Amino acid sequence: MNAPLIKRPFDVEAIRADFPILQRSVHGRPLVYFDNAASAQKPDAVIEAMAAAMRGSYANVHRGLHALANETTDAFEAARQTVARYIGAASPDSIVFTKGGTQAINIVAAGLDVQPGDEIVVSVMEHHANIVPWHMLRERKGAVLRWLDVDDDGNIDLAALDALIGPRTKMVALTHMSNVLAAKTPAAEVVRLAHAKGVPVLLDGCQAAVHMRVDVSALDVDFYAFTGHKLYGPTGIGVLYGKPDRLAALPPFEGGGEMIDIVAQDRVTYNEPPHRFEAGTPPILEAIGLKAAIDWYEAQDRGAIETHEAALRDYAMDALRGLNWVQxxxxxxxxxxxxxxxxxxxHPHDVAQILDRQGVAVRAGHHCAQPLMKRLGVTATARASFGCYNRIDEVDVFIEALHKARKLLS
Known part of the structure; x- marks a missing residue:
């Protein structure tokens, strides 16, 4: 599916002008926001799209017959079509709106037909959102988690993965890009390997959907999950993509309105996907905001953004490599x-707090990746993560602030 043809030439200052929060200061210093892997900031296009829907055309979706209901339903379903195009899904019916990437993964895990002793393959660098739902299957249904190791850079060994997939494997669930190491999983090879043994694959794309071109049809992946708030969109909205046959095989995750076909005193029948998994009032305004975020992002020169973010990464990595007290x-x-x-x-928390006093926002902690922290031999790290609106001079501010932190903490 083709993205919009009109692209705005890349200009980081023009992009920054689209984000009102970047104009503010923190502790009397210009804001340097390097916490994008946790949540990205929102452009005016998103803010205004949601505000406009609330001001002029809001109602509940799908069941109303009046003008506002029809207008809002059209906007909501247009968001589904936009998401499908963005990730290369063949049909918008393969797109389920959720409250976030975490719920998207939970829908799949909760609906999986698992018997005691059946296995789920995960890696040690997964976000907890792609670990805990499978642990819940272990606790409740006797599933067995098979753990795939990674090297220090987050690379996986495909031969080791192949050895873990056996006759009782029910799912291979891996990140598409690590939220800590930023390592990219060779997703196409993973899918081919798993499918050769008849095993479906779920990819956690919460980071990849922002920083990589994703084409779920080309990948042939069975399930793909991502969230809106890392993609310059609002919180409270996520996406579960599933192949039609895979979604059709899943039972409902929640019960209520919209996800039903017929409700009687003695029986209930369920709606077809995607509505089967969207019980109750869905995240209407958030879906409209996500569409605005994707439309805004697709109007940019994505190739230039990827080059820009790589330059930020390399510049920062080179600067940090020159500090013998930084690992x-x-x-x-x-x-x-x-x-x-x-x-x-x-301690990373102390580092982050001192950086904050210099106006630099980074994340500190285990980043919802405790098995990876154990693999790396640490309890926590600091994390700087870049978005399309960050600049090279902000990296200089970050490095200077890090020197100040070192002096204060030594």
Missing amino acids: LHGQAPDKGAIIAFSVAGA
Whole structure:
């Protein structure tokens, strides 16, 4: 599916002008926002699209017959079509709107037909959103988690993955891009390998959907999950893509309005996907906001953005490599624009707080990836993550602030 043909020439200052929050200061200093892997900021296009829907054309969707209901339903379903185009889905009926990437994965896990001893393959660098739902199957249904190791840079061994997939494997569930190491999973090879053994694949695309071109049809992946708030859209909206036959095989996740066909005193029948998984009032305004975010993003020169983010990553990595008191975690050459690091003798929380006083926002903690922290031999790291609106001079501010943090903490 083709993205809009008109592209705005890349200009980081023009992009920054679209984000009102970037004009503010923090602790009397210009805001340097390097926490994009946790949640990205929102352009005016998203803010105004949601406000306009609330001001002039809001109603509940699908069941109303009046003008506002029809207008809002059209806008909501247009968002589904936009998402389908963005990730290369063959049909908008393969797009389920959820409250986030976490719920998207939970829908799949909860609906999987699992017997005691059946296996789920996950890697040690997964976000908890792609671990805990499978643990719940272990606790409730006796599933077995088979763990795929990664190297220090987050690379996986396809031969090791092949060895883990056996006759009782029910799902291979892997990240498409690590939220800590920014390592990119060789998704096409993973899918081919798993499908050769008749096993479906779920990819957690919460980071990849922002920083990579995603084509679920070309990947032939069975399920794909991502969230809106990392993609310059609002919170409270996520996406589950599923192949039609895979979605049709899943039972409902929640019960209520919209997800039903017939409700009687003695029986209930369920709607077809995607509505089967959208019980109750869906995230209407959030879907409209997500559409605006994708439309805004697709109007940019994505290739230039990818080049820009790679330049930010390389510039920051080179600067950090020159500091013998900084340890970098994950240095794959084609990694995404996320840098996890540790400062010798300092807790990441202390580092982050001192950086904040200099106007620099980074994340600190285990990043919802405790098995990976154990694999790396740390309890937590600091993390700087870049978006399309960040600049090289902001990296300089970050490095200077890091030097100040080192002095204060040594």
